[in-house]
Amino acid sequence: xxxxxxxxxxxxxxxxxxxxxxxxxxxxxxxxxxxxxxxxxxxxxxxxxxxxxxxxxxxxxxxxxxxxxxxxxxxxxxxxxxxxxxxxxxxxxxxxxxxxxxxxxxxxxxxxx
Amino acid sequence: xxxxxxxxxxxxxxxxxxxxxxxxxxxxxxxxxxxxxxxxxxxxxxxxxxxxxxxxxxxxxxxxxxxxxxxxxxxxxxxxxxxxxxxxxxxxxxxxxxxxxxxxxxxxxxxxx
Numbered sequence: 001x002x003x004x005x006x007x008x009x010x011x012x013x014x015x016x017x018x019x020x021x022x023x024x025x026x027x028x029x030x031x032x033x034x035x036x037x038x039x040x041x042x043x044x045x046x047x048x049x050x051x052x053x054x055x056x057x058x059x060x061x062x063x064x065x066x067x068x069x070x071x072x073x074x075x076x077x078x079x080x081x082x083x084x085x086x087x088x089x090x091x092x093x094x095x096x097x098x099x100x101x102x103x104x105x106x107x108x109x110x111x112x113x
Numbered sequence: 114x115x116x117x118x119x120x121x122x123x124x125x126x127x128x129x130x131x132x133x134x135x136x137x138x139x140x141x142x143x144x145x146x147x148x149x150x151x152x153x154x155x156x157x158x159x160x161x162x163x164x165x166x167x168x169x170x171x172x173x174x175x176x177x178x179x180x181x182x183x184x185x186x187x188x189x190x191x192x193x194x195x196x197x198x199x200x201x202x203x204x205x206x207x208x209x210x211x212x213x214x215x216x217x218x219x220x221x222x223x224x225x226x
Contacts, residue, residue, distance in 0.1 A: 034214065043218055051213070101157075102159070
């Protein structure tokens with residue numbers, strides 16, 4: 001059974017810092033991996049999707065890498081801003097068919113102004 | 114990105130009543146939708162996969178007779194929580210897949226008194 005772990009569970013940094021969020025998964029036979037952002041009491045916003053054949057994806061100040069063989073992904077946030085404060089979730093899709101996602105517990109990020 | 118809506122955004126009901134939650138893909142067709150549940154300070158857990166025109170597939174430990182899923186069209190899936198009890202209070206989120214990426218609705222906060 002796929003398990004997803006995110007480290008750290010919480011992180012608080014001053015505005016402007018670059019930071020890295022980590023995600024690991026136990027079954028490396030994934031179809032793709034997605035990073036999401038969740039604001040308190042809200043739904044999920046998709047940030048980046050990395051297919052199993054890809055090594056990284058970039059969107060603005062966000063960069064996500066994938067090392068499938070070692071079961072790891074990182075989300076890099078450059079020049080953090082207070083608006084980046086949210087919970088960041090990592091999720092993997094293990095099957096290529098009609099499979100749902102397996103989520104980590106998330107990293108609760110606070111960017112101090 | 115693709116847009117998924119949910120209705121209602123929140124609901125409070127008495128124990129023993131049934132509650133229906135709708136999930137719609139607004140600008141694309143989805144043969145497969147997913148229902149997740151999120152308890153406070155926990156991550157999302159897949160409850161079931163909703164398949165248009167056929168029976169839903171439930172994850173282990175999810176009672177299919179309690180959580181009724183109907184995927185009546187390519188843009189609508191409904192989740193009915195039957196005979197709700199306080200332990201069913203949770204945040205229910207649906208998602209739909211488009212071009213390999215999952216897009217999530219804003220969620221429904223269910224509180225059972």
